[in-house]
Amino acid sequence: MKPGWIMTMLVVVGLFLGSASEAMADEVAASSAAIQYFGRWAADDGCQQCGQGACYIRAEFTGTSLRAELTGTAGIWWRVSIDGGPFRRFQPQEQPVMLAENLPSGRHSVRLVRSTEGAAGISMFRGFLVDDGATLLALEQRQSRRLEFVGDSITAGAHNDGPRTAHYQDTENTDMAFGPILARMLKADYSVVAKSGVGVVRNYDESWPWRGKHLRDYYSRTFIAPGPGGADPRWDSRQFPVDGIVLAVGTNDTTSGQISPVKPVFIAGYLQLLETIRVQQPGVPIICMEPVPYRIRRDVCDWIQEAVRQRKAAGDAQVYFVPVNEDGPLLSEDDFAQDWTHPVYTGAVKVAEHIRDRVAAILGWIEPEHVGA
Numbered sequence: 001m002k003p004g005w006i007m008t009m010l011v012v013v014g015l016f017l018g019s020a021s022e023a024m025a026d027e028v029a030a031s032s033a034a035i036q037y038f039g040r041w042a043a044d045d046g047c048q049q050c051g052q053g054a055c056y057i058r059a060e061f062t063g064t065s066l067r068a069e070l071t072g073t074a075g076i077w078w079r080v081s082i083d084g085g086p087f088r089r090f091q092p093q094e095q096p097v098m099l100a101e102n103l104p105s106g107r108h109s110v111r112l113v114r115s116t117e118g119a120a121g122i123s124m125f126r127g128f129l130v131d132d133g134a135t136l137l138a139l140e141q142r143q144s145r146r147l148e149f150v151g152d153s154i155t156a157g158a159h160n161d162g163p164r165t166a167h168y169q170d171t172e173n174t175d176m177a178f179g180p181i182l183a184r185m186l187k188a189d190y191s192v193v194a195k196s197g198v199g200v201v202r203n204y205d206e207s208w209p210w211r212g213k214h215l216r217d218y219y220s221r222t223f224i225a226p227g228p229g230g231a232d233p234r235w236d237s238r239q240f241p242v243d244g245i246v247l248a249v250g251t252n253d254t255t256s257g258q259i260s261p262v263k264p265v266f267i268a269g270y271l272q273l274l275e276t277i278r279v280q281q282p283g284v285p286i287i288c289m290e291p292v293p294y295r296i297r298r299d300v301c302d303w304i305q306e307a308v309r310q311r312k313a314a315g316d317a318q319v320y321f322v323p324v325n326e327d328g329p330l331l332s333e334d335d336f337a338q339d340w341t342h343p344v345y346t347g348a349v350k351v352a353e354h355i356r357d358r359v360a361a362i363l364g365w366i367e368p369e370h371v372g373a
Contacts (some may be wrong), residue, residue: 177343
């Protein structure tokens with residue numbers, strides 16, 4: 001047989017095997033009741049879309065392998081854990097992503113979580129591919145507790161995933177910021193609404209006059225960045241009802257050397273933010289945190305306390321203030337990503353542990369066993 005014919009036959013056989021491999025997989029659509037979604041998701045055109053960090057998916061499946069039809073804006077990082085094992089980081093491609101292979105037969109679990117904050121763009125999940133004859137299985141009931149964390153780059157987990165690189169989002173893991181860590185300590189599911197650089201009335205490095213979008217503008221939307229075709233759906237809190245909201249903002253308003261807001265302006269903006277949250281979340285406790293970095297002007301802490309006091313005086317009893325640095329700096333230099341602003345993992349754990357009992361007391365939760373992060 002001539003060499004040219006041999007090559008042709010190898011190509012044909014390869015194509016056949018590839019097609020056979022694809023055929024020996026069953027697709028489970030994103031709309032399957034066996035898939036659980038956590039955080040802010042929107043269904044559109046046969047897929048589930050998310051535009052926030054720490055949005056996650058849980059499912060259980062049979063078979064020896066699992067792939068995900070997961071695409072979206074380039075540069076977004078995700079992580080996957082199989083059967084409760086270590087998380088593996090990856091970036092989705094146009095082709096289905098192999099999440100697990102060569103597994104023993106039996107029941108398995110998958111947890112798929114987005115590491116990158118919403119400012120990076122939208123992710124689209126169309127479902128799973130399981131082995132031929134395999135299936136997704138009904139999951140146990142979700143945890144009864146749910147928390148929402150709202151804030152800036154600290155809440156988004158910026159620079160908490162290794163030494164800084166030229167690509168900002170390569171060292172960001174929202175799922176390992178203090179909020180998700182705290183939620184896991186309290187045995188709660190969670191949602192995160194956070195954008196790097198955002199402020200109450202002035203964003204980081206925003207020049208006067210401050211006409212950009214601020215946190216209150218983002219809170220009522222499903223995504224941080226617009227979706228495909230410029231879609232910018234409003235968020236319906238009934239899709240993911242929460243028991244409490246932790247609000248951590250104020251770090252960016254007085255940094256970067258730009259003109260900073262004075263007390264009345266900041267307090268008015270903070271009250272507007274609280275009102276925006278309250279409209280969407282009637283009756284849900286809002287827990288307002290002091291900014292984590294001790295280097296932030298100490299009067300910002302006082303302003304947040306004053307805004308909470310005024311909100312309570314106006315009749316909203318479900319607003320609270322939680323200090324962070326009341327006994328001096330909570331975090332040391334080693335707890336920050338070489339900038340005295342963004343906590344690394346050790347710092348995030350310290351913040352979560354510091355506010356844990358206060359948050360649990362406010363929400364009336366029986367103190368759970370400390371299970372760590």
